[in-house]
Amino acid sequence: MFRKILIANRGEIALRVICACKELDIATVAVYSEADRNALHVRFADEAVCIGPPRSSESYLNIPHVISAAEITDVDAIHPGYGFLSENANFAEVCKASRITFIGPAPDILRMMGEKDQARREMAAAGVPVVPGSQGIVADPEEAGAEAARIGYPLIIKASAGGGGRGMRVVRSRDELVPQWETARVEAQQAFGVPDVYLEKFIERPRHIEFQVLGDNHGNVMHLGERECSIQRRHQKLVEESPSMALTPERRAELGRTVVNALRKIGYSNAGTVEFLMDEDGSFYFIEMNARIQVEHPVTELVTGVDLIKSQIRIAAGEKLDAAIGRVEFRGHSIECRVNAEDPDTFVPSAGRITAFEMPGGPGVRVDTASHADAVIPPYYDSLIAKLVVHGRDRSEAIARMRRALEMFVVEGIKTSIPLHQRIFADSDFEAGRLDTHFLERLLPVHSK
Amino acid sequence: MKESREPRQKKNSSAEPAIPGVEFGHLEKLLDFMAAHGLEEFEYEHAGLRIRLKKASASPASGPRPGAAPQALAAQPEPPTAAVLVAPTAAPPEPAPAAAEDLHIIKSPIVGTFYSAASPGTPPFVKAGDIIQAGQVVCIVEAMKLMNEIESDISGEVVRPLVENGQPVEYGQGLFAIRATKKK
Numbered sequence: 001m002f003r004k005i006l007i008a009n010r011g012e013i014a015l016r017v018i019c020a021c022k023e024l025d026i027a028t029v030a031v032y033s034e035a036d037r038n039a040l041h042v043r044f045a046d047e048a049v050c051i052g053p054p055r056s057s058e059s060y061l062n063i064p065h066v067i068s069a070a071e072i073t074d075v076d077a078i079h080p081g082y083g084f085l086s087e088n089a090n091f092a093e094v095c096k097a098s099r100i101t102f103i104g105p106a107p108d109i110l111r112m113m114g115e116k117d118q119a120r121r122e123m124a125a126a127g128v129p130v131v132p133g134s135q136g137i138v139a140d141p142e143e144a145g146a147e148a149a150r151i152g153y154p155l156i157i158k159a160s161a162g163g164g165g166r167g168m169r170v171v172r173s174r175d176e177l178v179p180q181w182e183t184a185r186v187e188a189q190q191a192f193g194v195p196d197v198y199l200e201k202f203i204e205r206p207r208h209i210e211f212q213v214l215g216d217n218h219g220n221v222m223h224l225g226e227r228e229c230s231i232q233r234r235h236q237k238l239v240e241e242s243p244s245m246a247l248t249p250e251r252r253a254e255l256g257r258t259v260v261n262a263l264r265k266i267g268y269s270n271a272g273t274v275e276f277l278m279d280e281d282g283s284f285y286f287i288e289m290n291a292r293i294q295v296e297h298p299v300t301e302l303v304t305g306v307d308l309i310k311s312q313i314r315i316a317a318g319e320k321l322d323a324a325i326g327r328v329e330f331r332g333h334s335i336e337c338r339v340n341a342e343d344p345d346t347f348v349p350s351a352g353r354i355t356a357f358e359m360p361g362g363p364g365v366r367v368d369t370a371s372h373a374d375a376v377i378p379p380y381y382d383s384l385i386a387k388l389v390v391h392g393r394d395r396s397e398a399i400a401r402m403r404r405a406l407e408m409f410v411v412e413g414i415k416t417s418i419p420l421h422q423r424i425f426a427d428s429d430f431e432a433g434r435l436d437t438h439f440l441e442r443l444l445p446v447h448s449k
Numbered sequence: 450m451k452e453s454r455e456p457r458q459k460k461n462s463s464a465e466p467a468i469p470g471v472e473f474g475h476l477e478k479l480l481d482f483m484a485a486h487g488l489e490e491f492e493y494e495h496a497g498l499r500i501r502l503k504k505a506s507a508s509p510a511s512g513p514r515p516g517a518a519p520q521a522l523a524a525q526p527e528p529p530t531a532a533v534l535v536a537p538t539a540a541p542p543e544p545a546p547a548a549a550e551d552l553h554i555i556k557s558p559i560v561g562t563f564y565s566a567a568s569p570g571t572p573p574f575v576k577a578g579d580i581i582q583a584g585q586v587v588c589i590v591e592a593m594k595l596m597n598e599i600e601s602d603i604s605g606e607v608v609r610p611l612v613e614n615g616q617p618v619e620y621g622q623g624l625f626a627i628r629a630t631k632k633k
Contacts, residue, residue, distance in 0.1 A: 064592055066560065067593055068561045069560045069619070071592075397633055
């Protein structure tokens with residue numbers, strides 16, 4: 001087992017990893033930017049090294065500084081958390097070359113899953129259903145027509161060099177196809193410098209459902225159920241829950257088997273999440289895989305009783321899956337709200353000093369946070385200040401528990417998204433489980449989009 | 450092959466460490482106060498000086514913690530907390546007059562290991578009393594097996610080094626105190 005681990009991250013996830021290390025009797029090293037000098041992860045780690053000025057690119061994303069910090073503190077392993085360097089294949093390679101264990105998948109797997117196109121091809125080859133789409137770039141009107149006939153309508157034209165919702169056009173009928181294809185190419189050229197576009201089936205009201213997986217270094221892979229994350233704003237998740245109301249036990253078992261078989265074939269190890277879109281007709285389509293631990297991992301932890309971070313550490317230290325994970329028991333329902341430092345109506349970020357921070361407690365409530373009274377929220381990083389997670393016997397109790405916990409979560413000095421979460425939990429569609437990724441758009445007035 | 454490294458111990462050169470701005474008698478009183486009231490930790494901050502006293506933990510998991518003894522880095526405006534890796538183990542900092550003199554501190558731009566000379570056995574790049582020019586190499590910080598030459602960002606007289614040869618340094622850590630040359 002490792003003697004000492006460096007956590008290449010900050011905020012609540014850095015603290016979360018430190019928690020797991022303390023319970024495993026592993027010494028910890030925190031790294032921090034000058035803006036995080038008084039942060040909780042620095043104070044609770046056994047050692048700490050300043051690695052740069054506030055900007056992430058010069059500190060938390062600075063590979064030489066992070067590796068250097070690992071060397072001078074003589075750590076055995078690095079846990080990258082989520083975001084930052086957690087899916088950086090180059091960073092994983094550097095760790096390997098420096099004889100430091102990277103707590104996560106191997107570099108070639110990170111590379112594969114990092115390129116969306118390649119990930120889709122590999123998963124499709126391994127038997128996972130993917131969103132039907134053109135084989136590659138659609139270069140002329142005839143090809144567009146042929147591919148469209150195969151895919152069906154509605155479909156979406158996407159710029160291959162694009163992203164962020166730009167360069168995408170929805171086509172609902174054959175008549176619209178060629179004019180939209182031409183316009184999309186012009187837009188793509190202007191926005192991304194390359195006119196290349198491809199076609200994909202368009203799913204009108206998808207549910208976002210993802211499977212938590214774990215693999216060891218001995219070829220064993222298993223899944224720990226799914227999470228539903230349909231409540232999003234601009235592709236940022238706000239509320240996550242497990243299990244999903246949209247899955248029957250049979251469907252869950254079937255998808256679970258498909259995912260596990262594919263990842264076993266691919267040789268996946270350590271933690272990961274396989275993301276799907278579910279169509280209104282119940283079809284599932286793979287969109288991408290996150291080859292790291294995720295923000296919403298506590299939801300799965302509360303439902304299964306598994307400590308995912310400890311499992312990651314044990315797997316990286318060479319333990320076999322069963323031993324690393326321990327007992328798994330699916331029980332009850334869990335929901336998480338991401339509490340962000342932002343105006344609940346306008347979503348403008350709210351930086352500054354927290355003057356009061358009273359977390360809810362009581363049965364079935366967990367708060368993962370690095371915030372506290374008198375903490376100053378720096379403007380350099382994301383706005384997540386706490387994850388409020390509840391567990392209940394069933395979804396009904398979980399919802400009641402979350403309503404009560406939100407009411408008893410007092411944060412003053414900055415604005416938070418708590419009032420927004422209260423609106424979500426008061427909504428009848430939410431209560432009935434009528435969810436899809438456009439849920440928040442429907443709930444909120446126009447300016448929220 | 451990675452060398453194993455013993456955790457750095459804070460060396461007290463005498464029973465009474467000289468800390469600028471603090472009378473040791475006062476520290477003794479603070480320690481007595483802590484013992485009398487069963488306090489584990491005590492933190493004091495005033496005018497750029499921060500002292501943190503923490504009783505050594507009895508738990509087997511924590512080795513010698515850097516925060517076990519008071520630290521004061523008089524030259525830095527915001528001294529690191531006790532959790533910071535590197536503690537100055539060199540000759541005790543000069544008494545208050547030097548701190549009040551407003552010396553320029555050459556800070557490390559990278560994380561790594563400080564070396565005062567180009568190689569073992571060769572003389573150090575600079576020593577106390579040397580006059581240096583901006584751009585002059587004052588030390589090496591090794592990071593990821595690369596030897597990085599650190600240049601002075603100022604001309605003046607080297608008052609004293611702030612770290613020891615072979616000591617790990619973090620980003621922003623003070624390496625040398627320089628008395629800047631007054632502009633004519």
